[in-house]
Amino acid sequence: MPTDIDGLPTNRAKIMVVDDDPDLRQALSLRLRANNFETVNVCDGYSAIAMAQKEKPHLIILDLGLPAGDGFSVLKNLQQYPALSVIPVIVLTARDPEGNEKRTLEGGAVAFFQKPADNEELLGVIRASLQAGWGWRRGLPS
Amino acid sequence: MRRLCERELPALVLLDLNLPDSHGAETFRRIRQKAPNVPVVILSGQDDEALAIKAVHMGVQDYLVKSDVTGKQLERALRYAVERQGLLLALEVTRKQQIEFKNRFLSHVSHELRTPLTCIHQYVTLLLNGLAGPMAPDQTDHLKIVLKGVNQLHAMIRDLLEAARADSGKLRIQPRCLDVGELIHQAVAMMRPSADAKRISLEAVVDHKIPLVYADPDRTLEVFINLIDNAIKFTENEGSIVVRSALVETDTTAAYLSVSDTGRGIASEAHPQVFDRLFQNPNRVDNNRSGLGLGLYIAKEIVTLQGGRIWLASAPGSGSTFSFTLPLYSLAKLLFPVVTHQGSMRKRIVLVRTELTPVSKALRGGWKDTCEKALEILRQCIYVDKDLVLPPLGTSGYGEAFFIVASTDMERVGILMDRIRAQVGALPELRASGTLRVTAEPIPGLPAADPRTLEQQVWGVADHVTEIIQQGLSSKQDFTEKENQANAN
Numbered sequence: 001m002p003t004d005i006d007g008l009p010t011n012r013a014k015i016m017v018v019d020d021d022p023d024l025r026q027a028l029s030l031r032l033r034a035n036n037f038e039t040v041n042v043c044d045g046y047s048a049i050a051m052a053q054k055e056k057p058h059l060i061i062l063d064l065g066l067p068a069g070d071g072f073s074v075l076k077n078l079q080q081y082p083a084l085s086v087i088p089v090i091v092l093t094a095r096d097p098e099g100n101e102k103r104t105l106e107g108g109a110v111a112f113f114q115k116p117a118d119n120e121e122l123l124g125v126i127r128a129s130l131q132a133g134w135g136w137r138r139g140l141p142s
Numbered sequence: 143m144r145r146l147c148e149r150e151l152p153a154l155v156l157l158d159l160n161l162p163d164s165h166g167a168e169t170f171r172r173i174r175q176k177a178p179n180v181p182v183v184i185l186s187g188q189d190d191e192a193l194a195i196k197a198v199h200m201g202v203q204d205y206l207v208k209s210d211v212t213g214k215q216l217e218r219a220l221r222y223a224v225e226r227q228g229l230l231l232a233l234e235v236t237r238k239q240q241i242e243f244k245n246r247f248l249s250h251v252s253h254e255l256r257t258p259l260t261c262i263h264q265y266v267t268l269l270l271n272g273l274a275g276p277m278a279p280d281q282t283d284h285l286k287i288v289l290k291g292v293n294q295l296h297a298m299i300r301d302l303l304e305a306a307r308a309d310s311g312k313l314r315i316q317p318r319c320l321d322v323g324e325l326i327h328q329a330v331a332m333m334r335p336s337a338d339a340k341r342i343s344l345e346a347v348v349d350h351k352i353p354l355v356y357a358d359p360d361r362t363l364e365v366f367i368n369l370i371d372n373a374i375k376f377t378e379n380e381g382s383i384v385v386r387s388a389l390v391e392t393d394t395t396a397a398y399l400s401v402s403d404t405g406r407g408i409a410s411e412a413h414p415q416v417f418d419r420l421f422q423n424p425n426r427v428d429n430n431r432s433g434l435g436l437g438l439y440i441a442k443e444i445v446t447l448q449g450g451r452i453w454l455a456s457a458p459g460s461g462s463t464f465s466f467t468l469p470l471y472s473l474a475k476l477l478f479p480v481v482t483h484q485g486s487m488r489k490r491i492v493l494v495r496t497e498l499t500p501v502s503k504a505l506r507g508g509w510k511d512t513c514e515k516a517l518e519i520l521r522q523c524i525y526v527d528k529d530l531v532l533p534p535l536g537t538s539g540y541g542e543a544f545f546i547v548a549s550t551d552m553e554r555v556g557i558l559m560d561r562i563r564a565q566v567g568a569l570p571e572l573r574a575s576g577t578l579r580v581t582a583e584p585i586p587g588l589p590a591a592d593p594r595t596l597e598q599q600v601w602g603v604a605d606h607v608t609e610i611i612q613q614g615l616s617s618k619q620d621f622t623e624k625e626n627q628a629n630a631n
Contacts, residue, residue, distance in 0.1 A: 021257060027264035034273045094256035096249060096303065098314070115256050116263035116296060119271075 013130050014038040016057035018048045018074065019092070020066050028061065035123060045069025049077045052084050059130055062109070064093040064100065075107035088129040092117060154224055155182045157202075159193060170197050181227035183219055185211075203227055241310050248306040252299045259299070263292050301436040305419060308443035315358045315447045318534040319471045321612060322355045322362075322397055323348035326385050329366035336374050343382040344370070352387055353608055355397050356471040356533070361444045368437040369401040369464045376462070377405035396450065396467035403463075408456040416454055417442040441466070473532075474597075474604035480530045481549050487599050488528075490584065492555045493610055494546040496520060496562055497579045513542045516566050520544055523561045525554075535611060543614055547607060548582075555582050583610060 015037045019025045022043070029039040042051045046068040052060065060078075064071035071091060078084045091104045094115045101112040111125045155177070159169050173182060184205040186194035194205035203223035206216065266289050268274055270282065277285070307313045323346075330346045337344035366385065373383045381404040388398045408416060415421050420435040445452040445466045456462035481491050498516055513534070520531050529548045548555050559580045566578055585606050594602070 021261070023261050024257075024264060027261070027268055030268055030273055031264070031271075034271075094253050094260065096253070115260035116292075119267055 012036065012038065013058040014040060014055065015126065016040045016042060016048070016052060016055065016060045018042045018045075018060060018066065018071075019063040020044060021063075031119060031123075032126075037126075043067075045071070045074045045077075048074045049084075052078065052087065053081070056083070057087060059126060060087055060089045061126075062089050062091050064091060064095050064104070072103065072107060075104065075109060079108055090122070090125060090129065092122070151177050151180055153180070154220055155180055156185060156220070157182050158185050159190060159197070167193065167197060167200065170200060170202060174201065179227070179231055181223040183223045245306050245310050245312075248302055252303050255295075255299050259292060259295055262288070263296075266292060298434050301434050301440060304440045305434075305436045308440060313361075313443055313447060315361060315444070317356050317358050317448065319354040319532065319611075320357055320359055320362070320535075322352060322357075322387055322399065322468060323350060325359060325363055325366060326387060326399070329363055329370060330385055332367060333370045333374065336371070337383065340374060340377070340379045340381075342374060342377055342380065344374075345382070345384050347384055347386045349386075349388050352389055352397050352470075354471045354473075354535070354611070355468040357448045357450075357468045358444075361448070362468065365441045365444050365466065366399075366401070368441045372437060372464075373401050373403035373405065373462070377403045381405060393467075394470070395472075396469055398465060398467055400463050400465040402461060404461045407458045407460050407462050408454065409458050410456075413454055413456070417452065438464075471533075473608055474601045476530065476532070477547060477604050477607070478597075478600050480528065480547055481600055481603055482596060483549075485596065487596065487603075488549040490549065490551050491603060492548045492550070492552065492582050492584050493607055494548055494555060494559060494562075494580065494582045495614065496544045496546070496566070497581075498542045498544075498566075499577050499579070512569065515569060516542070517544060519565045519569070520546065520562060523558060523565055524548070525550070525558070529558070532611075545607075545611055552582070552584065585610075 015032055017025050017028050017032070017039055019028070020043050025041045025043070029041055032039050040051060040055050040057055042048045044067045048060075048062070048066075048069075062071050062074060066074070069077070071093065075089060078087065078089065085108070088110045089108060090111045090113065091100075091109045092113045092115060093100065097112060097114055104112055110129050113122055113125075155173055157169065157173065159165070159167070170182060170184070173180070181203045182201075184194045184197055184202050185208055186205050187208055191205075191207060194202075194207075198205060203226055204219050206219055266285055269277060270285050270289065304313070326346045326348055330344055334344060370383065370385065377383060383401065383403045386400045386402070388400075390396075390398050412421075417438050419439045421438065422435045442452050445468075449469045450467040452464065452466035454462060454464055481488055496516070498513065517531070517534060524531055524546060525548075528550050529546055532545045532547065535543060535545065546558070548558060559582060562580050563578065585603060
């Protein structure tokens with residue numbers, strides 16, 4: 001279990017889940033909390049930005065098809081705020097990777113998963129992104 | 143003919159097949175090229191009527207024999223020709239619209255199906271992992287069956303989309319230089335649990351002498367998995383499956399791959415339909431859900447797109463062998479202009495290896511993109527007339543190694559390496575997420591009085607380069623295996 005990067009134990013990182021399907025949000029949160037993450041749930045694109053500013057999550061899991069601003073516009077809006085642009089975003093969507101994967105990665109996401117995703121693989125990418133993200137932020141001038 | 147093609151397109155072409163600057167069927171072909179949608183009526187003499195009929199098969203609307211034609215007939219023939227051509231065009235447009243609609247429909251449906259499927263998948267795995275409290279052994283077993291069904295459904299949705307893509311020519315192939323043995327081992331490892339469940343022995347017999355093939359790793363893996371999955375479905379418990387790679391003496395351009403099983407086999411009457419869409423083998427072993435019947439169709443499309451062919455040898459009661467070919471990558475052909483100069487071999491040839499390793503294995507999507515950029519930069523760093531960047535190598539599972547064949551002295555290679563380090567190191571994504579290593583290895587020079595022909599010498603260099611690269615690839619594989627073991631512990 002990776003721990004203690006920059007004094008922040010990886011296993012208590014806060015993850016924001018953005019998905020318009022309440023059942024999926026709940027399932028994902030349950031799994032994340034069972035893996036010792038804190039979670040914040042959001043159901044649309046507009047709240048995603050507002051909540052990110054308020055909660056400053058360490059990582060965001062983002063659906064693409066969302067009401068009030070789809071996943072692409074959320075990615076774009078996150079880039080507008082220096083404090084939010086450094087948060088690693090993992091896209092988790094039912095949409096086809098073809099066309100969407102490249103577009104989201106160019107939009108700033110660190111990884112693309114198509115639903116249904118393998119749980120262990122997703123958790124692996126979450127942990128790795130958190131480490132990489134914090135490692136990178138350490139290098140930024142404060 | 144020439145003047146016709148320069149002018150604005152006419153509503154109809156009344157064509158004599160023999161013009162001063164063009165003859166026979168060639169005349170029609172040229173008109174078709176320049177004006178594909180303009181109806182053509184041929185005026186033929188009695189002696190070339192057979193040719194005119196042939197032209198009708200090629201798409202000419204009608205033909206008139208010069209000696210028989212009257213004014214009224216001519217007018218009617220031309221009028222009908224225009225009408226029929228219009229109908230043909232309308233049909234073609236409708237056909238395209240229908241394909242487009244079908245693809246949009248399938249893409250939409252598969253997206254909509256995925257959402258509830260994801261929901262089932264999530265909650266079943268939550269329960270199975272004990273995250274909602276402990277489960278009784280019976281309950282766990284039942285849920286595992288649900289999960290198996292979910293996975294089958296998932297595979298079907300994927301196949302449906304793939305088949306739709308193949309139909310409309312949108313299946314994308316991104317070939318690389320591959321060690322096909324590595325792919326076979328990967329496919330066998332992935333299918334091992336399904337084979338074990340039926341106590342079927344699943345074995346890989348890999349010919350290590352096979353040079354690199356040129357194919358898309360993900361798609362080719364898909365082909366192997368489709369074939370092995372089929373073999374498992376149609377083989378009784380305790381049977382055996384062998385996945386084989388081999389070279390054939392009579393064909394030096396391809397690697398021969400096959401999946402053989404000891405299953406019930408397929409009657410020869412059914413062989414022609416096996417690779418058709420929705421084919422179902424009536425001889426299946428268990429009355430288990432057998433899938434959509436798209437796997438072999440998709441496999442055939444992938445193999446064909448990569449320049450190979452796929453076929454079946456089978457008889458009822460004696461198992462089936464599905465074979466396909468992949469084109470071998472001809473390094474020698476690629477090397478020829480680089481390692482030769484004015485009819486002789488260049489004196490020094492160096493292989494430069496640029497290795498990118500991500501700091502974490504997980505950032506897979508972004509990583510692929512980063513590698514593309516790195517490759518682009520490498521192409522800019524080389525001396526265009528003396529160096530050659532080889533196509534990407536291996537399955538790109540963990541890290542990425544690019545190879546440059548440089549035909550120059552070590553000093554220039556040193557400059558090249560510095561350039562690569564500076565340029566690739568300037569990529570912000572890489573600085574944050576990967577480490578870079580650039581190494582060079584001189585390829586032993588050939589003796590000045592080499593009795594062999596130039597071509598043989600180039601092949602010698604190519605063999606040597608291949609050897610070094612394959613060593614590099616297999617050490618990378620070892621590294622990945624170690625990594626996996628470390629993760630598992």
